[in-house]
Each structure stands twice: as structure tokens, then as C-alpha cells.
Amino acid sequence: MGDKKKQKLQPNQQQYQAFQQKREIKRPIFKNCIKAFLIGGLICLIGQLISTFYIYQFNFTEKTAGNPTVATLIFITMLLTGFGVYDRIAQFAGAGSAVPVTGFGNAVISSAIEYRSEGFILGVGSNMLKLAGPVIVYGVFSAFIVALIKTILTQWGGF
Amino acid sequence: MIFFWAFVVGGLICVIGQIMFDVFKLSPAHTLSILVIAGAVLDGIGWYEPLIDFAGAGATVPITSFGNSLVHGAMQEAEKHGLIGVVTGMFEVTSAGISAAIIFGVIGAIIFKPKG
Numbered sequence: 001m002g003d004k005k006k007q008k009l010q011p012n013q014q015q016y017q018a019f020q021q022k023r024e025i026k027r028p029i030f031k032n033c034i035k036a037f038l039i040g041g042l043i044c045l046i047g048q049l050i051s052t053f054y055i056y057q058f059n060f061t062e063k064t065a066g067n068p069t070v071a072t073l074i075f076i077t078m079l080l081t082g083f084g085v086y087d088r089i090a091q092f093a094g095a096g097s098a099v100p101v102t103g104f105g106n107a108v109i110s111s112a113i114e115y116r117s118e119g120f121i122l123g124v125g126s127n128m129l130k131l132a133g134p135v136i137v138y139g140v141f142s143a144f145i146v147a148l149i150k151t152i153l154t155q156w157g158g159f
Numbered sequence: 160m161i162f163f164w165a166f167v168v169g170g171l172i173c174v175i176g177q178i179m180f181d182v183f184k185l186s187p188a189h190t191l192s193i194l195v196i197a198g199a200v201l202d203g204i205g206w207y208e209p210l211i212d213f214a215g216a217g218a219t220v221p222i223t224s225f226g227n228s229l230v231h232g233a234m235q236e237a238e239k240h241g242l243i244g245v246v247t248g249m250f251e252v253t254s255a256g257i258s259a260a261i262i263f264g265v266i267g268a269i270i271f272k273p274k275g
Contacts, residue, residue: 027181029177029178029181029182032177032180032181033174033177033178033181035177036170036173036174036176036177037170037171037173037174038170039173040169040170040172040173040174040176040221041165041166041167041169041170041173041217042166043169043220044165044166044168044169044170044214044216044217044220044221045162045165045166045169045216047165047169047216047217047219047220048161048162048165048166048215048216048217049162050216051215051216051219062211062212062215063211066211066216066219066224066228066255067252067254067255067256068255069216069219069220070219070220070255070256070259071255071256071258071259073220074256074259074260074263075259075263077263078263078264078266078267081267081271082267082270082271083271084274093173094177094180094181095173095174095176095177095179095180095190096170096173096176096177098176098187098190098191099172099173099175099176099190099191099194099221099222100169100173100220100221100222101220101221101222101224101225101256102220103187103191103222104191104222104225104256104260105259105260105263108260108261108264109260109263109264109267109268111264112264112265112267112268113267113268113271113272113273114273115268116268116272116273117273120268124264124265124268128261128264128265128268129261131187131188132260134188134189134191134192135188135191135192135195135222135225136257138192138195138196139192139195139196139198139199139225139226139229140229140249142195142196142199142200142226143199143226143229143230143233143249144233144245144246144249146199146200146202146203146230147203147230147233147234147237147245147249148242148245149203150203150230150234150237151234151237151241151242151244151245152242155237155241
């Protein structure tokens with residue numbers, strides 16, 4: 001919490017803030033990082049196995065094999081999410097299961113399943129990208145800025 | 160050897176995400192957005208492509224590759240059509256991740272019932 005925000009609070013509220021901070025459970029950061037490393041690495045290892053399979057079986061190149069690999073991983077995520085396995089992995093792994101593309105898939109698929117009871121158009125359709133929306137929005141916007149700068153530099157600046 | 164580096168690099172990117180969760184207390188949405196933006200910037204300065212050559216799926220599976228491939232699609236079109244290409248080419252390379260997520264999301268909603 002910023003200092004400016006703190007000044008606006010009443011004295012007893014400040015006391016409560018200090019009390020709350022003292023009582024907040026310390027997160028086992030090192031242990032969580034090890035777990036995230038192992039599970040995240042494992043998911044990427046599985047991804048590498050899948051893309052090696054695509055390279056040797058379907059004549060993809062190293063560069064183009066990324067796309068079918070991502071699609072396959074998201075398909076596997078759909079099954080794991082549907083049977084409720086992915087949630088358990090996520091509880092154990094934290095960022096290890098959220099950062100790979102499977103976490104993106106899980107965010108989309110779990111909200112699609114969850115909002116099914118509100119109907120397919122207003123429920124599934126409009127809530128599906130609720131969690132994944134920020135990633136797409138800011139991914140596209142930042143990519144636009146980066147590509148714009150790069151294009152201007154290379155095409156007009158003659159770098 | 161690429162399997163080993165895929166594991167290590169992929170794992171390290173996840174550790175960066177975990178540190179953002181735990182140390183900086185960011186929500187998953189914030190963390191993932193920052194990682195995507197980082198991927199886009201890294202590709203802009205030309206560092207992401209060598210990482211993919213080095214670590215394979217270790218660099219293409221984490222969400223950072225999403226930003227990378229958005230920039231890549233935009234740059235490919237920009238070479239052909241100039242500035243308009245930046246807008247039109249954006250999803251050229253990335254389409255697989257988003258379309259797979261949406262397609263399997265709807266299929267999942269049809270097949271599976273929500274719990275609880």
C-alpha cells in the first residue's frame with residue numbers, strides 16, 4: 001500500500017493495517033519457486049516431446065512446430081480441466097501451471113464450463129475470455145507498439 | 160540436449176512468474192499480462208528468437224511466446240505492406256493458441272458439466 005493512501009486512513013484503520021500485515025501468513029517463497037520450476041519445466045518438456053513428434057512425423061520445421069504443439073497442449077488441458085485434474089496441479093504448482101500456455105487454456109476452458117449454466121450465448125460466449133482477456137488485450141496492444149516502433153525504425157530510419 | 164534446456168528455460172520462466180505472485184503480490188492476470196508484454200518487447204529487440212533456437216518448447220510453451228508471435232506476425236506483414244501490415248498481420252502467427260483455446264473451450268462447455 002502506498003504512503004499517500006495510508007495518510008487518508010483513520011488512526012484505527014492504520015493500526016488495523018499494521019496488525020493485518022503482521023498476521024499475514026508468510027508465503028514459502030523458495031519452496032513455491034522450486035515447485036513452479038519443476039512443474040513448469042515438466043510442461044515445457046512435454047511440449048518439446050510433442051513438437052519433436054510433429055517435426056519427425058508431419059514434416060514441420062523447428063519454427064512452425066510451435067503452433068500445433070500449443071494446440072495439442074490446450075487440447076490436453078481441456079481434458080484435464082474437465083475432469084478437475086488441472087485445478088489440483090495448479091494448487092500444487094502455482095505459477096508453474098499458470099505461466100505455460102496450458103494456464104491460458106485452463107483460464108478460458110474453466111470459465112467456459114463454469115458459465116455454461118447461464119446459457120451458451122450469454123454465459124459461455126460472453127464470459128469465456130473474462131480471465132484470459134487482459135492477456136490478449138495487452139499482448140495485442142504491446143505487440144502493436146513494438147512492431148510500430150520497429151517498422152518505423154527499419155523502413156523509414158534506414159537502420 | 161534440447162529437452163534438457165526446454166525443461167530448464169521453461170522452468171525458469173515459471174519461477175519468474177512465481178516470484179511476481181509471491182514477492183510482488185500481483186494477481187495472476189497482472190503477472191500474465193506483464194509476461195506477455197515482456198515477450199513482445201524481447202522479440203522487438205531480437206532476443207526471443209535466439210532463445211527459441213536454444214530452448215525449443217521451453218521458450219514457445221510459456222505465455223511469453225504469445226507476445227513474441229504477435230510481434231512476429233505484425234513484422235512479417237509490415238515487411239510486405241508497411242505500416243498497415245502492423246495491424247493486419249497481428250494474428251497471423253498467433254492464431255493457433257487463441258483459436259485452440261476458444262474451440263476447445265466451447266467443446267469443453269458442451270461435454271463437461273460444472274462442478275459444485
